[in-house]
Amino acid sequence: QKEVEQNSGPLSVPEGAIASLNCTYSDRGSQSFFWYRQYSGKSPELIMFIYSNGDKEDGRFTAQLNKASQYVSLLIRDSQPSDSATYLCAVKIDTDKLIFGTGTRLQVFP
């Protein structure tokens, strides 16, 4: 059973801090990794993807991938209350399927 694991949270951070969200995966053959943000009652929205080891930055978001350790993380700098949501990690194991984690709930308090 191919798995993607996330801590369900909630992860609580003060406004302006860095939020660090982590995800581990079991299939060493995984090729691509995605982070989605999901507000309560809404559908997931893609915010980052990463394919290669290392860091990828986009605005306040940085995705980090370490294939040897089988983890991917998402850093959110200068966290805002509007970042409060559930963050879903998804891993592509072949050309067809994404495997999703259960998500980490982030709370940013003023």
Added chain:
Amino acid sequence: DGGITQSPKYLFRKEGQNVTLSCEQNLNHDAMYWYRQDPGQGLRLIYYSQIVNDFQKGDIAEGYSVSREKKESFPLTVTSAQKNPTAFYLCASSIGRSRYNEQFFGPGTRLTVL
């Protein structure tokens, strides 16, 4: 205005009834997907289609059926054989078959069985 639309937003079904959820996209994407989301669980793949007139079962296809007669449309039927259909149903699409293509989601349909 490009995107993925799903209808209806909310759907109520009596036990024993079949219902069909609509998913339409105007992104010219080849691939389309149906997922189910339950509280506290990740998204689970029901069916997917990489090309018109072809589709494959996902991890939880029992009690569901789909069709892909047009590139733009991928309707999902929840049959009476689905034991616990109350859930949030999400349709997604991507450009095509690749390890790297992102999937984009529609707004979802929330189905409740009365």
